[in-house]
Amino acid sequence: MKNLSAKKLRDKIAKGQIKSSDAVEDVFRRIEQIDGNIGAYISTFKEQSLHQAGEIDRKIADDQTVGDLAGLPIAVKDNMCTTFGATTCASKILENFHAPYNATVVQKLIDADAIIIGKTNMDEFAMGSSTETSGVKKTVNPWDTERVPGGSSGGSAAALAARLCCAALGSDTGGSIRQPASFCGVVGLKPTYGRVSRYGLVAFGSSLDQIGPLTYNVEDAAMLMNVIAGHDKKDSTSVTNETAPVPDYLANLQKPIDNLKIAVIPSFLTSAEATLRESINDAVDTYKNLGAEIIEIDMPHIDYAIPAYYLIATAEASSNLARYDGVHYGYRAEKPKDYIEVYSKSREQSFGKEVKRRIMLGTYALSSGYYDAYYLKALKVRNLIRDDFDNAFEKCDCILTPVSPTTAFKIGEKLDEPLTMYLSDIYTIAANLAGIPAVSIPCGFDRNNLPIGLQIQSPPFTEDKLLQIAYMFEKQNDYHEKIPPILN
Amino acid sequence: MNDLEYKVIIGLEIHVQLCTKTKMFCSCQVGFGEQPNSRVCPVCLGMPGSLPVMNKKAVEYAVLVGLALNCKIADFTKWDRKSYYYPDLPKNYQISQYDLPLAENGYIDVPLDDGKTKKIRITRAHLEEDAGKNIHSTGNFSQVDLNRAGTALLEIVTEPDLNNSRQAKTLAIELQKIVRYLVVSEADMQKGHMRFEPNVNLIINKDGKEYKTPIVEIKNLNSFRALERSIDYEIERQLDEFLQTGKVMQMGNKSTRGWDGEKQVTVLQREKEEANDYRYFPDPDLVPVVLKGKWLDDIKGNLCELPLKKQIRYVSKFKLSEYDAGVLTAERSTAELFEKAVQAGAKPKRLCNLITQIGLKLANEAGRCLAELGLNAQHLAQLAVMIEKGEINASAADNIMQQMIKTQKDPTTLANELNLIQKSDEDELDKIVGQSLEENAQAVEDVKSGGKKSKKALGFLIGQVMKKTKGKANPKIVSKILHKKLS
Structure with a gap:
């Protein structure tokens, strides 16, 4: 069962060939066996999941109609609110926070009869690229347990790679779906900003955050997009279905794109590790052999993406995280002298180092006297980067780049060097600044047998085409079918 | 000393609570006097992951007021976050409008006692969400009621064009009438639907030189009378203070004083304008508001x-x-x-x-x-x-x-x-008058004698006729007949 994609499992469950209860039990057996070592989950819901699976099996046995994800064991990142279990954001300040509502995506999964089996570890408030800033626990990479799974959706990527779920949701503010997907050898899609509702996603950088699927293959990503995409009246920034109709992502998935024009950015390749570079070049050749035209482009403002991103994301975060103050919910320091101390002590005692660093940075960027020089300038850079992409997409259908300059790095290697850590987002954050969709798909392994990811970026609201392009590549290889050694 | 020449400078900051059915950014019902924290939801509680959604009606109400105040309505406006920490503010930022208010550069005509009107300029009017209320009970804790949190609030700021308390009060009354006319606010000051905060100072002429006293912002005004009284008090207080200390306006010496209605005095609340840095920035959870075309025309159609x-x-x-x-x-x-x-x-x-x-x-x-x-x-x-x-x-x-x-x-x-149609038949009334005169010879004499008693006696006679007709006699005709008979 562990070698089945979500789509195949779903089809077998719907046909009654496999019981959802068996799939769920199989997953929990593995969780009990190895998640002690992996550390992918912050919380799991075994009893509830088995109960739901039983209901689905009964429905199927009774020939009742079931949802598009019926009976599938799915994991969600612990920054999406659920009425069951806690929603911690891997932070001490929310360790006992029980949301009275489901995030819209969670509700959509439930409505599609998916079974949410657990909530995955992450960098605290999604601030990090290795899941090491989690205030709850450590997560390791199933391909090499000495290494990080990437982040911030590291728990979701690790759970998937270790076959501890059949699909997962992550959130991506600067690469937080794509980078862990590449580190763990799975598919990760960051949809266009506004395509998927953010309601119930605990905010980090509101203008950058986007929820997306992590899956075994491209088809599974399309299947999940069919469920989670679309307007939500509770999220003003989600795009209306009139403005951007939601296509059936599965409908044309297997149809190759004719006259495909692919762009590469030569300067990006030189900065990546050698094995990585080779894999990307191989991928480019694969597309060439499939008849695609390859062009080289320049993104004149891309060098400013990282500084702009770390001003905008931290500015928004400093404001978004102001609400965690010990007054209304969450951790409260004991014996405060006055209400100011309720704030200062609660926050001091329960936020981790990285979160504090980013709150400080963002507060500074928004302060009077600095606003114009930092925040406002960053917004201008953001517009220039958007223009860069607009110009690029006039010449091509998509842009191929690495996902990260390296494969999974060692635990602790970059934790004390925030700037090095920030640079690991170098290829992914531009998509967040521009709001465009981007997918990471497995495209090889380095000499340590660590997965390498290929990033494909396309114009806003072209996820259907993006997935078609990704599928063209995926069909030519079996990287996505490899299983980490820990499972052997 | 008290015959100093001086001019009073007053500007008003006004908060009007709009009477929308639901709150500014969520669908909670607006209501008062309810059980604390019974009109709340994840959005107005500022819970993690919740997102605001703009109440269109509130924008329409605010535009109506802007139009009534002769303001220029922004065709493009947006929402900004104003950051400050206070327990009654769940997100620790307030969604407000900073550099692009919904309405600006208007005026309101204020009627003066001499029958003329004075134009008071309106600087701006913007929409924001209200905060909750801290309840300070006894013991070493306070409680927070968030029923009011997120209610739609229109902030109106005038230029300092008012020159006495009477003008300020008249403006307040006029504004109350306007928002009630537009049916956008109940505008009950006692219930806090309308809050006025005057900024008062004086320009004093002494020995040919001008001195400006420090600006004082007055709070806690819950009636028009308090608005007027507090300003009058503040004028006297600032005069006295100037005479005693010579203190003049400087950067940062604006203070806040609260009105004590019982003692009829203003009490110092905050000495110096704190160097607040609200770190305004555009709220990324909300989209800008574009006010033009049919929507704006429809709103204008509701103007009366x-x-x-x-x-x-x-x-x-x-x-x-x-x-x-x-x-x-x-x-x-x-x-x-x-x-x-x-x-x-x-x-x-x-x-x-x-x-x-x-x-x-x-x-x-x-x-x-x-x-x-x-x-x-x-x-x-x-x-x-x-x-x-x-x-x-x-x-x-x-x-x-x-x-x-x-x-x-x-x-x-x-x-x-009810048999209330007046008797206007002159012949019939003539008879009744005649009867009354016969029965009241003394009164008749008094009328005829003229002088003091005459008027009273005439009234008495009319009263007698009315009594006989059970109030239905036409007083005009009765009076005419009486005059004829008695002259």
Whole structure:
């Protein structure tokens, strides 16, 4: 069962060939066996999941109609609110926070009869690229347990790679779906900003955050997009279905794109590790052999993406995280002298180092006297980067780049060097600044047998085409079918 | 020393709570006096992952006020976060509008005592969400009630164009009328629907030099009277302070004082303007508001004639006194009833008396506004015509109007049913007058003798006639007959 994609499992469950209860039990057996070592989950819901699976099996046995994800064991990142279990954001300040509502995506999964089996570890408030800033626990990479799974959706990527779920949701503010997907050898899609509702996603950088699927293959990503995409009246920034109709992502998935024009950015390749570079070049050749035209482009403002991103994301975060103050919910320091101390002590005692660093940075960027020089300038850079992409997409259908300059790095290697850590987002954050969709798909392994990811970026609201392009590549290889050694 | 020459400078900061059914950014019902924290949801509680969604109605209400205040309405506006930490502010930022307010550069006409009006400039008007309330109970803790958190609030800022407390109060009354006319706020000051915070200082002329006293912002004003009194107090206090200390306005020495209604004094709350840095930035959870085309036209369609303009029109068109016109236009529904009844054929002055002397008295007794009494404009006009024709007198009109409210019947039917039609038959009244004169020889003598007693005696005689006719005699005719008989 562990070698089945979500789509195949779903089809077998719907046909009654496999019981959802068996799939769920199989997953929990593995969780009990190895998640002690992996550390992918912050919380799991075994009893509830088995109960739901039983209901689905009964429905199927009774020939009742079931949802598009019926009976599938799915994991969600612990920054999406659920009425069951806690929603911690891997932070001490929310360790006992029980949301009275489901995030819209969670509700959509439930409505599609998916079974949410657990909530995955992450960098605290999604601030990090290795899941090491989690205030709850450590997560390791199933391909090499000495290494990080990437982040911030590291728990979701690790759970998937270790076959501890059949699909997962992550959130991506600067690469937080794509980078862990590449580190763990799975598919990760960051949809266009506004395509998927953010309601119930605990905010980090509101203008950058986007929820997306992590899956075994491209088809599974399309299947999940069919469920989670679309307007939500509770999220003003989600795009209306009139403005951007939601296509059936599965409908044309297997149809190759004719006259495909692919762009590469030569300067990006030189900065990546050698094995990585080779894999990307191989991928480019694969597309060439499939008849695609390859062009080289320049993104004149891309060098400013990282500084702009770390001003905008931290500015928004400093404001978004102001609400965690010990007054209304969450951790409260004991014996405060006055209400100011309720704030200062609660926050001091329960936020981790990285979160504090980013709150400080963002507060500074928004302060009077600095606003114009930092925040406002960053917004201008953001517009220039958007223009860069607009110009690029006039010449091509998509842009191929690495996902990260390296494969999974060692635990602790970059934790004390925030700037090095920030640079690991170098290829992914531009998509967040521009709001465009981007997918990471497995495209090889380095000499340590660590997965390498290929990033494909396309114009806003072209996820259907993006997935078609990704599928063209995926069909030519079996990287996505490899299983980490820990499972052997 | 107290005959110093000085000029008073007053600007107002006004908060108007809009009477939308739901809050500014969530669908919680707006309501007061409820169980604390019973009108809340994840959005107005600022829970993780919740997102605001703009209440369109609030924007429409705010635009209406902006238009009524002759402001330029922004065709593009946005929402900004204003950051500060306070327990009654769940997100620790308030969604407000910073550099692109919904409305700006307007004015309001304030009527002065001499019959003229003064234009007070409006700097800006913007929408924001209200905070909750901290409840400081005894013991070493406070409680927070967030029922009010997220309620739509319109902040209006005037230029410092007001020069005395009376002008400030008049502006406040005028604004209250306007927002009530537009049905966008209940505007009850006592309930905090409308909050005025005047900024007051003086320019003092001493020995040929000008001195500006430090600006004081006054808070805790919950009535028009408190607004007026507190400013008057503050003027005196600032004069005294200047004379004693010579303190003048400087950067950062603006202070906040609270009005103590019991002692009738302002009390210092905050000495120096704290160097607040609100770190405003555009709220990424909300999309900008584009106000043009049909939407704006539709909003403009809801604009009505404003109270002051209506009052002036009543004086010139209906030849009413300024006072009467003011009373009739104080509430939009009263004015509407009046105008409908005029259209139905009532003479304005007669109708005005009917409304102001009887209608509003009855409304007051019922604790409601006139329009809520259910009076029909047609019937009201008929009633005025009946008085005009002398078919009934004033006391009968009172009685009939009460029955109109109760029964919804027309006044002619009621007058007949109640037997209140006046006796205007001169022959019949002549007889009754004659009888009365015979029975009251003393009074007749007093009238004839002239002098002090004459007037009183005449009144007495009229009273006797009225008694005999059970109040139905036409007083005009009785008076005419009396004069004839006694001269």
